[in-house]
Amino acid sequence: MREIDVQTISDAVRELCIRINYELSGDMQEALMKAAETETSELGGKILGILEENLKVAKEEQIPICQDTGMAVVFLEIGQEVHFTGGDLEEAVNRGVARGYTEGYLRKSVVRDPLDRVNTGDNTPAVIHYQIVQGDQVTITLAPKGFGSENMSRVCMLKPADGEEGVLNAIVSAVKEAGPNACPPVVVGVGIGGTFEKCALLAKKALTRPVGSTSGKPHIAELERKALERINELKIGPAGLGGRVTALAVQIETYPTHIAGLPVGINICCHVNRHIRTVI
Amino acid sequence: MEKHITLPLTNELVSSLQAGDMVYLTGIVYSARDAAHKRMIETLEKKEALPFDLKGQTIYYLGPTPAREGQVIGSAGPTTASRMDKYTPALLELGLKGMIGKGKRSPQVIDSMKKNHAVYFAAVGGAGALLSRQIRKSRVIAYEDLGTEAIREMYVEEFPVIVVIDAQGTDLYQRP
Known part of the structure; x- marks a missing residue:
């Protein structure tokens, strides 16, 4: 058993909120730099x-x-x-x-x-997702989400027969x-599988993955590649004013699902995709 | 084409702007977003006066971050314009000439822009740090209780925007 004062969590959350709003993580900076190299449109x-x-x-x-x-x-x-001391965890966050x-x-939005x-x-309350894992550490991932892109997100309850092509079309x-x-x-x-709410949560979690990383499952990694290719054929481009780079990455997480279903959650994030992690 | 314009907008200035033009604006713009729009429309429904005269004016769809000491304003980029679509035709009818935001507009807004000879500009979304440098003065003139959503009168200098929808209704996002 390890005791952690909730104030430690609170201080860490404060620090992460500030840091990530002033400086994007290295993976995002790199992805944007790479995008500038591949963009062929002058305005883009x-x-x-x-x-x-x-x-x-x-x-x-x-x-x-x-x-x-x-x-x-x-x-x-x-x-x-872990055993939390010093008060209520949610209040501390x-x-x-x-x-x-x-x-x-x-x-304050x-x-x-x-x-x-x-x-x-x-700016409270936060949206907090708890997961109990093995060990005696606490991992905090903070992802402040802007709503221009959140409003464009969706959940699609596809049929199993829609298969991979259906998923690609939905994305x-x-x-x-x-x-x-x-x-x-x-x-x-993108979150594929689980239930209605599970696929949405997976989609949100997928956004916190390092941008440019690929799924560990080969058929999903292939789906990520295909989806990115098809999105960038749309020619929406930077700021929607035309160009090759419409998306920097498509990141997919999956979960087992029901024999009758193929839920797909699609969580879009703008180019200010803020995610930061710390372990306590 | 690159153009430098001094606000407020006149019919002649609006006529000179075409979808695709890069424009640098200097002059007064007013910040207003969701909550301020809702309140303005409620004010009009009560037959009361708006906090500022819309004639010839430009509204910037903006809710900035708070300024630090010594700063005019915090991060100040555009928000998604389509959320204001429901309220926009009524404001255009009262003489609003320019709007700065990002993203698509509804057919109703575009029709009203054509009828009332107005223009919609896009600023680069997510570039709020950079854009804030072009805002030289800012003061809250109404709805202070709305916090970031209050109406601000701001003086901008060489504020960079792109004409997305012109007064003829040509929409840059609908390019082939």
Whole structure:
């Protein structure tokens, strides 16, 4: 048994919120640089240049990369040997988010009720996903999600007979319909299998994978490659103004599913795909 | 074509703009997004006056991050315009001439833009740090309780945008 004070978790969450909103992870920076090399459209190339410059300015002048600093999505993988002390874990996470967004000059984008829409003033609550794993460590993955692209995401309950082609069509048509709204070049997180809610969660998790990594399953890795190729044939391009680079990556996670179903969750993320991880 | 324009927009200026033009705007723009639009429409329904006269003005669909000490504004890029579509024709009828955002507009908005001779610009989404440098002054003029969604009067200098939909209804996103 290992004791961890929830304040340690809270401090870590605060730190991650601030850090990831001012500097993208290395994998995303690299993916954007590679995109600029492959873009053939003049305007597309120019826009990718602007995005690179934006990242530089954000870091140097301490201005958030994007004004939509997101709703904080927190994945907590908690070792079953861990015993939390010092208070309520969920409160601690939310306290970390509130401090990160307030002290880090980040935007407060959360409303207390989806219909009465009063801003909570500190960007809480976060969306927290808990998973109990082996060991005595806690892994925190923070992925603040912007809603320009979140609004373009969807769940498709396909039929088993739709197969691989059906999955590909679902992914490509989601990106096509998102067009310029999702701030391309996008990263596409896909969850295939499980149930209605499981595929959506897998899609979100897929976005936190290092961009450019491929699935460990060869047939899924092949599907990722095919989907990316077909998306980039759409010629939506950077900012939706035409070009070769519409998506930087398609990342797919899978789970066993029911004999009657083929659920597909498609979570689109803009080029400010923020994800950061720490282990405590 | 590259153009440098001083706001407010006149009918002549709007006529000179075509989908695809790179435009650098200098002058006053007003920030307003979802909640401010909803409140403006409710104000109009109550037959009350809007916080600013829309005639010839340009609205920037923006909810910035808070400014640090010494900064005019925080990160300040465009938000998705289509969420404002429901409210937009009523504002165009009152003389709104320009909109800055990102993403597609509805056929109803495009029809109203043609009728009322207005233009829709896109700024580069996700480039809010860079774009904030072109905003030289900013003050909240209404709906302060909405926080980031308040209406701000902002003075921009050489603010870079692209004409996506012009007053003829030509839509750059619909290119072949």
